[in-house]
Amino acid sequence: MKGIRGLITAGAAAVVMSGAASSGAQAASAGSGSRASTPVEPVVVELFTAQGCSGCPEANALLEGLAGRPGVIALTYAVDYWDYLGWPDTFAQPAFAERQRAYQDRLRLRDVYTPQVIIDGSRQFSGARAAEIESVVEEEAGRLIFMPEVEFREAGDRVGVGSGRAPEGGAEVWLVRYRSGPQIVQVSQGENRGLEVRHANVVREVTRLGEWRGRPILLNLPEPSEDGLHMAVLVQAMDDGRILAAAAR
Template sequence: MKARIGAALAVWLGVAGLAMADDQGQGSVVVELYTSQGCSSCPPADEILAGLADRGDVIALALHVDYWDYIGWKDVFGSPQFTERQRAYARAAGARTIYTPQMIVDGMEHLVGARPAELTALIKRYEAMPEQAVLDVARKGGTLAISARPVGHLPQGAVVQLVRYKPEETVEIRSGENAGREISYRNIVTEWHSLGTWDGSAPLSMDVSVSDSQPIVVILQEPGPGRIIAATALK
């Protein structure tokens, strides 16, 4: 998909001041960006995600897919696992095709392309939704303590997921559609693991071993994948 870079960034700059002023929300909205270094339409969306990365009310995650690698540049962060996660979202939504760039807000809203005004509105909408679960995460040496309690009934339960990411890295792209560009990426997902399921009928408590100080995100998400009901980040 080919985006109009100038128009996308102009709209983003127009709403960035409003968005950044509202970064003390009651909960964290998860924004997943499916992107690729081999996609010429992706840099505007990468910049939008970078603008979200330091907000306190958003957990911004860049998942690099591998299906653009065939055109001449292998994305150094690309993973078939992230491609499959994007495909799973498409299946859940009844869509036949996947695209880059694509942003998914709280597991529910799908935005193809760099659409900052719509993204800002969706973040505000999901911030305002009532809590479905209270999630607490604490790092104690090499152990991550995860606890949660439901707020009301959770009919589908949740998948407990652990995400690790690199805060930032700059890549010189030497071939493919973005040949000759040097691009800085933010919140680059390196691992995404399912830790198990929670039926939501009683409080959740689990301990997980963690081996380094790389930032951590814990996500409770309805199966499907469906709506993200709670998420917490430790930087």
């Protein structure tokens, strides 16, 4: 679908990402130093999609495939700006469209659209460009890491971010809770009328936990609004939106 400017109202700050003890990464306490230069940081893939978008089911399938890979944190954000076409998206929340609008500003894009894929907060692609997205995920998975550790505490009620070089302006720490695995919605109106639209790792809530400015911090995790949700924590640069570190569980 083509993007439409102005349908999303400006709002609360962007949402973001998922946590679990970082995929393949060694755990480190909030007081530990920056991680060694080994390629263990998860690749964060965010898909902005809509049940009323005819081009989105294929992108949803791509995201589901990436979600099954070790070292990838894959998240599906449903947006609501196509609801006027006749089908109100059952997973959409205004905050998710606001997050996408934040990427639009940071990446200097003309508009928002679906399906859109953002990789590590810094590179964007049409969800139809599956081969290119797969290639970039592989490329990002091999990069050397000099970022802080993100570690969930055993009780599951706190998360630590270790020390490291923070970007100018610091970084925000986001908690993203999502429903793992596939979810299927029968769409009865709009462009996908009569289809069963399949989703994976559907984001249900996003919470800003605090700021990270290079020193170790320990943050409390709020209670989830639903049972059975997985969580991801993203450390995201305030200036350009780069995801500096992430973990999911």
